[in-house]
Amino acid sequence: MKQEIIIAGFGGQGVLSMGKILAYSGLMENKEVTWMPAYGPEQRGGTANVTVIVSDERISSPILSQYDTAIILNQPSLAKFENKVKPGGILIYDGYGIIEPPTRKDIQIYRIDAMDAANERGIAKTFNMIVLGGLLKLRPVVAIESVLKALRKTLPERHHHLIPVNEEAIHIGMEIIKPQ
Amino acid sequence: MAEEVVLMKGNEAIAHAAIRFGVDGYFGYPITPQSEILETLADEKPWETTGMVVLQAESEVAAINMVYGGAASGKMVMTSSSSPGVSLKQEGISYIAGAELPCLIVNVMRGGPGLGTIQPSQADYFQTVKGGGHGDYRLIALAPASVQEMADFVGLAFDLAFKYRNPAIILADGVIGQMMEKVVLPEQRPRLTNEEVMARCPWATFGKLKHRGPNIVTSLELDPAEMEKRNIHLQQKYAEIEEKEVRYEEIHCDDAEYLIVAFGSCARIAQKAMEEARAEGIKVGLLRPITLWPFPSKAIAERSRQVKGILTVELNAGQMVEDVRLAVECKVPVEYFGRLGGIVPDPDEVVTALKEKIIK
Secondary structure (H helix, E strand, O other), X not given: OEEEEEEEEEOOOOHHHHHHHHHHHHHHOOOEXXXXXXXXXXXXXXXXXXXXXXXXXXXOOOXXXXXXXXXXXXXXXXXXXXXXXXXXXXXXXXXXXXOOOOOOOOOEEEEEXXXXXXXXXXXXXXXXXXXXXXXXXXXXXXXXXXXXXXXXXXXXXXXXXXXXXXXXXXXXXXXXXXXX | OOOOEEEEEHHHHHHHHHHHOOOOEEEEOOOOOOHHHHHHHHHHOHHHOOOOEEEEOOOHHHHHHXXXXXXXOOOOEEEEEOHHHHHHOHHHHHHHHHOOOOEEEEEEEEOOOOOOOOOEOOOOHHHHHOOOOOOOXXXXXXXXXXXXXXXXXXXXXXXXXXXXXXXXXXXXXXXXHHOEEXXXXXXXXXXXXXXXHHHHOXXXXXXXXXOOOOOOOOOOOOOHHHHHHHXXXXXXXXXXXXXXXXXXXXXXXXOOOEEEEOOHHHHHHHHHHHHHHHHOOOOEEEEEEOEEEOOOHHXXXXXXXXXXXEEEEEOXXXXXXXXXXXXXXXOOOEEEEEOOOOOOOOHHHHHHHHHHHHHO
């Protein structure tokens, strides 16, 4: 099993940390992982993206031409990555950030209104975990238990009381993701 | 108990490996894309545990001269920077090489020339393997291609540096520095005691002892006859390193009709390109130099006998390609493909280049 994933959106949306949690969860399952950010003079409001690869075997390139799955959280990122999803692959986008939705016919397109769900429930900071939940519904790259284990391991103990709300966010994401 | 594996950036791995290897001192100055080395050391506070000194100098020039001083006393010392910062260090590096002192320099390259970009590049290949500073000297140059190698090469670089009394450099790029991967860190070992340092480095300047005169560390001889002797000695040492310390990795070379030569992040990208090309029935192999100096010229010459053409993939305008051409003495076509200024090619671009430039 190998999953090549791009997560792209605005800086400040939790794109890089979502990738990090996914990579760390893969590590909890003893998988090979790489996390490669497009780093630069990034800032809140600018674009940010990260490539995450989770694999049972040694990973060659951290830089990819095409992806199995693209998670797109804003319009500029859709323009950049829609054509880089492998035929038959999955594209997930957040309805709040995308005005002109993707149009490709040879890939599976899903919409997740994660920003709206997070705001309605007053848990805006878990936006990226809702999106992660949507991904895990479609692509069970890692088990939810591994995500929780990764959170326990990476979060400082004073933040451990936030783990249940993150778990809830994952479940919300699993429920609200739907085909376009 | 299973080994403890951690997920971290290449830069962080270098910092953790340095502490665990018992390094005595780090002297640096922040610059993207390698600032996490200094930041991680500051976070870890090794001065409270192993006693390792971590110091942010006032400039790159100061940092390399602190390394010069620390190395002269036989201590395990290092610095790190990125391209423009490493240019500033060149005078000090030449002095350290001339004085035959062991140390580690880390260069996490960015796009140049000048201030350039902060994105990945390998444009300091020439600077690293052909000199950089003045005079006839060489650096032992290691090119990691994974986060694990970022960690492993700290110890390897120091072992080689002390074995040959020569500065060693880890030449990485922004991809390897910024990427996170699984890594197994070395066991924590204690720093050497002063007695152990004196036993390992009888040449070091740790004060005049009763049984001998003062040790003098210098790169200066006023008598040219003496200076020539010193230079000849250096060249003999470099010849020995070239004989004994070449390191490289070969993947799918046995049945290869074409060969890609690439180091660092480009070797990873080229490996994926190789997999794609092989899926199309193109028999291509990958030779990854691990030591850029000494360069695996013999291994490349050996492989050149079986292949129809060689492509180098580099994040520069074609630097290592010159050494590959020298290695094969132009007996097979050797072409270069690369991107510049901080742009990293994807595997498809490498496959296309292989077809257009080599297979035709």
